[in-house]
Amino acid sequence: MLPLRVWLGSSAPVPRLLGPGPHSLLAQLVGDVQTHLEEMERLRHSLLLAYPLLCGEGEGRRPRPSSRSLAEGAGKEPGSQAQGKDKFQLSMDVSGFSPAELMVRVDGRKLTVTGKQEKKTASEAGVCSHEYREIRRETLLPEDVNVEAVLCSLSQDGQLCIEAPHLALPAAEGRAVPIS
Incomplete structure (x- = not known):
């Protein structure tokens, strides 16, 4: 197989990949997953705090x-x-x-x-x-x-x-x- 420079012509520059490299994509993906996990933990904590109010315990009643x-x-x-x-x-x-x-x-x-x-x-x-x-x-x-x-x-x-x-x-x- 011919090198890319020969294939395109000797004076043409070798094209670069668009966007970030594979290492930065992985880091971005890991960061996104971590952000979602933190948001899920915040929502879980909020639901635990709201549970007594949803069951009526916060109004002076004890649920059955x-x-x-x-x-x-x-x-x-x-x-x-x-x-x-x-x-x-x-x-x-x-x-x-x-x-x-x-x-x-x-x-x-x-x-x-x-x-x-x-x-x-x-x-x-x-x-x-x-x-x-x-x-x-x-x-x-x-x-x-x-x-x-x-x-x-x-x-x-x-x-x-x-x-x-x-x-x-x-x-x-x-x-x-x-x-x-």
Whole structure:
């Protein structure tokens, strides 16, 4: 293959790529991602601060401590979490599953909810139908939760409510330590 200078003619300059080089593009991309992550963290923090007001706690009322109020507070998400003063609460929609078809397991701080359901039907015409449903949801419990005292209940509307008390001493928050 001929060099670019010979191909274009010896007097023609070699064209340069337009725009920044690959290293500056990568740096720009990393900066953009970092900016988006910081904005998402600010929004998450704002939602955590607004949650009590949205639930009516800021008006002197205490919301009903049910799984339904937890699920409504989280919108359409599959599970919603709430940090109360005395306990941690988690709600998951498992409608269609019976307690016998569900299993909740705690390994360290990892909480796993699994459900398996199998239905077989046969019609008079000899047509067989086999339906199999399975769910699996995992979440990490906060460090200030007593994992030995996790309790579960299933409401009539199919909401699995998982509760655990906070430890006696809350986890210490990070702080800057001056250098002397």
